[in-house]
Every structure is written in C-alpha cells, then in structure tokens.
Amino acid sequence: MRLDKFLKIARIIKRRTVAKEVADKGRIQINGKLAKSSSTVKIGDIVKIQFGNKILEIKVLELHESTKKEDAAKMYEILSETRQDTLEK
Incomplete structure (x- = not known):
C-alpha cells in the first residue's frame, strides 16, 4: 500500500x-x-514521521483499503513519540 494512503x-x-x-x-x-x-x-515496517517539533515512530500491524474510525488505531502500534525540544536539552 502507498505510504500516503x-x-x-x-x-x-x-x-x-x-x-x-x-x-x-x-x-x-x-x-x-x-x-x-x-x-x-x-506489515512489520517501522515508519518514522516528523511533525514540526514532534517525532512519531510506529510499527505497521495491518493494512486495509478502508477502515472505520475505531479500527484505524489497530493498523499500527506507537513505538515512540518524542518532542524535538526535549531532544535538544
């Protein structure tokens, strides 16, 4: 599946x-x-995303062509969530 999708x-x-x-x-x-x-x-890929000053690292658990809001969180597991300003100190 494409990353953006x-x-x-x-x-x-x-x-x-x-x-x-x-x-x-x-x-x-x-x-x-x-x-x-x-x-x-x-499935199994580790995806690291930088949003401004936040870095989110997730592991892909499931792939679906479409999903309900409740099921969307089951598609990935959050491995880490860090803020850029805490890294610089």
Whole structure:
C-alpha cells in the first residue's frame, strides 16, 4: 500500500494530500530509509514521521483499503513519540 494512503486510512494524517506533502519534504522514513509518498508500506515496517517539533515512530500491524474510525488505531502500534525540544536539552 502507498505510504500516503496508509497514513490517511490509519488516520495518522487526516488528508492524503497533506501526507504526500510531508513525505515529499523528506520528513518520513520507512525502516530507516527516506520515503516518498509513493513508497510501499508493508506489515512489520517501522515508519518514522516528523511533525514540526514532534517525532512519531510506529510499527505497521495491518493494512486495509478502508477502515472505520475505531479500527484505524489497530493498523499500527506507537513505538515512540518524542518532542524535538526535549531532544535538544
């Protein structure tokens, strides 16, 4: 599944166009490698996303073509969530 579509369906980023912009600015990595919006996401992948001053690291658990709000959180597991300002101190 495409990275931008996964981020939207899993409700990590609300809009696919925003997910595409974030990925194309080099703010997303899959398994430690820089990812584009068209990069393929597979079950077991570790995805690291930088939102401004926050870094979110998740593990992909499930892939669905569409999902309900309640089921979206089951698609991934949060491994870490850190703020940039805490890293610099």
